[in-house]
Amino acid sequence: MVNVLSCLLKRKVTADIPGRDEEIEALGREIRREVDAVFGGSLAIRELDTGSDNAAEIEINNLTNPHYDIERFGITFVASPRHADVLLVTGAVTHNMAAAAKKTYEAMPSPKFVVAVGDDACDGGIFAGSYAVLGGAEKVFPVDLKIPGNPPAPKEILTGLLALMNNAGKTR
Amino acid sequence: MVAEESMGKRTVRELLGLGALSGQVKEGCNGEWYLLVNETEFLPLVTSLAARECALIGLICTERFSPGAPFSLLYIFEKKGVLLVVVLDTAQSAPSIARLLPSACWSERDCRDGFGITFQGSFDERRLLLHETYPDDYHPLKKDVRNVPPIMKSSVEPSEEYPFRNVQGDGVYQIPVGPVHAGIIEPGHFRFSVIGEKIFNLEVRMFYKHRGIEKLAEGKPADEVVRIAEAVSGDESVANTVAFCNAVEKIAGMHVPDRAWALRTILMELERIGSHLGDQAGMLVDVAFPLGASQFAVIREEVFRMNDLLAGSRFLRGMVVPGGISRDIRTEDLVALGQFVRQVRKRYRTGLKIVLSTASVIDRFSPTGVVRRSILRPLNITGPTARASGANGDVRVDHPYGIYARHLPTVRVLHDGDVLSRFTVRASEILDSLDLIERLLNALPDGPVRVACDAKDGYALSLVESARGQSLCWLWIRNGVVERYKVRTASYCNWLAIEHAVQGEIVPDFPLINKSLNLSYAGTDL
Numbered sequence: 132m133v134n135v136l137s138c139l140l141k142r143k144v145t146a147d148i149p150g151r152d153e154e155i156e157a158l159g160r161e162i163r164r165e166v167d168a169v170f171g172g173s174l175a176i177r178e179l180d181t182g183s184d185n186a187a188e189i190e191i192n193n194l195t196n197p198h199y200d201i202e203r204f205g206i207t208f209v210a211s212p213r214h215a216d217v218l219l220v221t222g223a224v225t226h227n228m229a230a231a232a233k234k235t236y237e238a239m240p241s242p243k244f245v246v247a248v249g250d251d252a253c254d255g256g257i258f259a260g261s262y263a264v265l266g267g268a269e270k271v272f273p274v275d276l277k278i279p280g281n282p283p284a285p286k287e288i289l290t291g292l293l294a295l296m297n298n299a300g301k302t303r
Numbered sequence: 304m305v306a307e308e309s310m311g312k313r314t315v316r317e318l319l320g321l322g323a324l325s326g327q328v329k330e331g332c333n334g335e336w337y338l339l340v341n342e343t344e345f346l347p348l349v350t351s352l353a354a355r356e357c358a359l360i361g362l363i364c365t366e367r368f369s370p371g372a373p374f375s376l377l378y379i380f381e382k383k384g385v386l387l388v389v390v391l392d393t394a395q396s397a398p399s400i401a402r403l404l405p406s407a408c409w410s411e412r413d414c415r416d417g418f419g420i421t422f423q424g425s426f427d428e429r430r431l432l433l434h435e436t437y438p439d440d441y442h443p444l445k446k447d448v449r450n451v452p453p454i455m456k457s458s459v460e461p462s463e464e465y466p467f468r469n470v471q472g473d474g475v476y477q478i479p480v481g482p483v484h485a486g487i488i489e490p491g492h493f494r495f496s497v498i499g500e501k502i503f504n505l506e507v508r509m510f511y512k513h514r515g516i517e518k519l520a521e522g523k524p525a526d527e528v529v530r531i532a533e534a535v536s537g538d539e540s541v542a543n544t545v546a547f548c549n550a551v552e553k554i555a556g557m558h559v560p561d562r563a564w565a566l567r568t569i570l571m572e573l574e575r576i577g578s579h580l581g582d583q584a585g586m587l588v589d590v591a592f593p594l595g596a597s598q599f600a601v602i603r604e605e606v607f608r609m610n611d612l613l614a615g616s617r618f619l620r621g622m623v624v625p626g627g628i629s630r631d632i633r634t635e636d637l638v639a640l641g642q643f644v645r646q647v648r649k650r651y652r653t654g655l656k657i658v659l660s661t662a663s664v665i666d667r668f669s670p671t672g673v674v675r676r677s678i679l680r681p682l683n684i685t686g687p688t689a690r691a692s693g694a695n696g697d698v699r700v701d702h703p704y705g706i707y708a709r710h711l712p713t714v715r716v717l718h719d720g721d722v723l724s725r726f727t728v729r730a731s732e733i734l735d736s737l738d739l740i741e742r743l744l745n746a747l748p749d750g751p752v753r754v755a756c757d758a759k760d761g762y763a764l765s766l767v768e769s770a771r772g773q774s775l776c777w778l779w780i781r782n783g784v785v786e787r788y789k790v791r792t793a794s795y796c797n798w799l800a801i802e803h804a805v806q807g808e809i810v811p812d813f814p815l816i817n818k819s820l821n822l823s824y825a826g827t828d829l
Contacts, residue, residue, distance in 0.1 A: 148601060178487045182512045185489055185825045186537025186618050189581070192487045193607070196584075196600040210485035226455055227434040227511045227828075228490060231482045257530055262443045262450050263515035282537065284617060 148197055158289050159204040165296035166205035170216060174206045174296070177215035177239070181232045181271075182264060183222030187249040187282040191219060194285050206292070212238040217295070220268040221282075223251040223258040229265055236272040244275045246295055248288060253277040311336075314385050318355060324348065328387070332763040333553040334702070335379075335386040339369065345391050346398055349378070352389075353403050357382045358680045360796075361775050362410035363789045364418045366446050368392075368779070374418060377777065378407075379764065383701050386764060399425035406683040406796060417444035417517075429466065432513045432828075435459040443518055450518050470496035470504045478810065482511045489824035493813075500809045505802045512828035520788035525551045525625050525758045528785055532776075533620050535790050536826030538581070541567070541574045542769030543776070543790065543826075544623040549704055550765035550778035551625040555756055561748040563627030564705040569640070569743055570619050570628075571767075572736040577606045578770035579687075579729040582821040586726055587658065589815040590667040598654035602647055609643050612636055626756030641744045648737045655730055668723035672804040672816030675720060683796040686772020688820055691728045692720035698768035710739060722819040758783055769793060771821055792826035 166174045178191055194201045195208065209215050212235045224232055236245070247268040250256035254277075255266040268274050276298070278291035315328050315336045324344065328336045340348055353359075361379035368375035372392030378400075380387045391397055399422035401408040411422045412431035419442040433441065436455045442448060470477075475496050482490035492508040516535060520528045525547075532547040533540040545567055552559055580603040587596035607617040613632050614622045622628050658664055676693045678684065689696055697714045699707040715731040717724040762779040772793030779787040797820060804816050 179483060180489050180512070182514050183489070183825065184534040184537040185823060186540070188487055188489060189538060190617070193604060196604050197597050198601065198604045208487060212483075222512065223514060225512055225514050226436055226452070227513050228482065230436070231490065231511070235483050257534060258514050258519065260451065261515040261519055262448075262452055263513050263518075265452070281620065282618070284611075 152198065152286075155199060155286060155289070158286070158293065159201070162201075162204040162206065162289065162293050162296070165293060165300060169296050169300040170205075172205060174217065174292075175209045175215045176206060176217045176219055177209055177212045177235070178219045178221070179212075179232060179235050181220055181222045181228045181252070181268065182225035182258070183249060183251060183282075187221035187252070190282050190285050190288060191221070191248065194288065199285050199289070201289070212236070213240065215239050215243070217244045217246060217292075218272075219246050219248050219288075220252045220274075221248050223255045223261075223264040223266060224268060224271050225264050227263075229271055232268075232271050244295060244299065245272055246291060247274050247277045248280075248291075249282045250279050253279050256281075311385070315387060318352070318357070318382060318385060318387065319348075320351060331388070332556070332761055333550065333765055335388055335764040337388045337390060339390045339392070342391070342393075342398075345389070346400075348389065349400050349403060352380050352387075355382070356680065357387070358683045359400075359404040359406045359410075360683050360773065361777070361789070361791045362407055362414065363777050363787075364414040364420055364444070365779065365787045365789075366418070374420060376414065376420070379775070379777070381701075383696075386702065386766070388764065393420065395419070396421040396423060398423050401425055401427070405681045405799075409795065409799075410791075416442065418442050419445065432510050434510065434513075435463050435465060443515065450515070450521075465508060467494045467508070468504065468506050472498075474498050475503060491824050495810060495813075497810060502805045502808055502810060502813070505805050505813075507798055507802060509798060509824065510828045512825055514829070516790065516829040517788055520785045522784050524784055525756075525780065528788060529624055531788075532790075533618075534825075535829065536792060536794070536823040537618055538578050539574070539769045539771065539774065539792065539823065539826060540618045540620050541570045541623055542767050542774050543792070545571060545705070546765045546767040546774055546776035546790075547778065547788070548623055548625045549767070550763045550776050551758060551780070552756060553763040553765065554761040554778065554780055555625075555759045557626070557754065557756055559627050559705075560751050560754060561706065562631075562750045563752045565743050565747055566628050566632060566752060567623055568706055568710070569740050570614065570622060572740050573606060573610060573613075574619060575770040576733050576736050577603055577610070578821070579733050580606065582818060583658075583726060583729060585818040586668075586722065586815060587664065589818050590664055592658070592661065592664050595654060595658040595661070595664065598650070598657070602651060602654070605643070605647070609640060613640060624753065625758070627751070627753030629753065631752045637744060637747070641741065644737050644741050644744075648734065651733060651737075659727075665723065667812075667815065668726060669721050670719065671722045671812055672808060672819060673720045674800050674804045674820075676718075678800065678803050682799045683773075684800045686768070686770070686793045686797065687725055687728045687732065688797055688800055689772065690715055691717050691724035693718045696773075698766045698773050702766050704765070704767060710742065712739065722815060725819045762787075771823060771826070772797060774826075790829060792823060794823040794826045798822050798827055 258264045357380040360381045363377040376391045378389040414420045416432040478495040481492040490511040494506045496504040532544045535543045584596045584599035775791040777789040
């Protein structure tokens, strides 16, 4: 009984994030509008690493931290390509990942979109021509949008996703 | 200085015993010792080094290193304070030492794939770097193989598929996971053999991300290789470029200004803080404690933003270059960093208190995923993982580089070896790194941050302590360009710890144990 009361009465352990980024909030509102208009309220993303240096993964992961929290805008990361609208690809495509990358793409239902995130995924980056890679993501499947960067920051990835949805909306 | 050198030589002689060999050791550019042996001397020497508790921390194959020998194998042994490189020249083959020193297992497979070296008596002859679709008898790291894509096999017969270790028995079933995982994670394959809910055996298969880092660096001047060193593993960008640049500078025999080393050290410690915070947040996500996870994730994002302010890159890229750092950091930004460090310390402590006083978290963390101390040296497990299992080792203390000799960090050692210990060691290290940054800021030397670095020919071994542990770089510059760039990050060795740590644990604890070991796939696969 005492415990229940103290839970009700004690100060809540919540805090505002220091330095809320208004630019992100504005970007988020636009994304929310596009997700509602073009993708029926939710956009499901599957991330695929085909040979990155892990910096791009970290930035994509950062989109889910409280500073960005992109689920607020209707974007979710899903565990299976079968549930995904968009494939976010990072890294140059290595020979060792080529087969798995193709299978992942083929497992997605249509219509589907592919976004290359980072210089390596865009065109192979510094690895282009190396014995161990095929090149950028477009060597294994069609790419709808490229977000360059080494790696692109979370804000740039969001801007890219917004551009993807704008394009998808136009060609619908 | 003279007294110090002779002390180093004495330690090596003691390590080698009183045999004739000890007279033949030569000192390298960075305090490491080289010893050329012939095939009859090799096995007895290795056996004696193993008996003297030396760890085999690296094995490098290189071509035309010794006159008249097509290949040289460089076996790097480490014992506190001493680095000994045993050089064995060979035409094509060498005896396998993987039974004696298990950390040689992956390295021997690595040399076999890269150069076609055969290791007699080796117990694992499967390919490592090159998966099934690579052509047979293809050895990309040989000098006469050009760095262009080979003609790959268009299909792979079932008989050519990678043979995982076959575990059989009543009720044993297999769970194959990966290479594409459910979360936002790098690719790798885990083959679990499970009885009921408990993991009986785990075999990891890596190198899906093998992108040819080492070959890519060859033939390029040092300045151009910095970007490649940064791409070894994104969240270790600073550590791996410092290892590389330190090797270049030691070969050139140059002195890097104190201010440059002080700023490099600040960047290295910021990188460590960011990495540890990411692990801690990830571990808390895996035990479903978002309250704790969010606090650390929020601070981590702010670290990234601070990195961006200081270096113009959230991953601190483009700063470390041969000869120092590419540009000085503005005074007002350093002041901002000082304030940031003070407020982060306070908030981090609050978050830590909440986490460590939550019973449900402790219940999942302890005693989960124990890494036994007995496997540390045989597999060369290093970093927070080793320190949480009782190893008193840290490159910053054992082989100080830059200005660490003047700022020796406390080595935080715990003994339980479980997830909780790894979490706690990282917590102490975050607080230590914050203190170190503050101390450096308070006494930042003036002066230039970069001096011209004319690359000279030669070779050097360079070790740094990244957030994950001991990161090794062996660099050979010839005719002004990189002849061989060998990287072996901490993850390459630490990956094998997971096969041991999960035994007897339940499958649902695997993600937590994996996160607590914080292994980089990119840094392993190269």
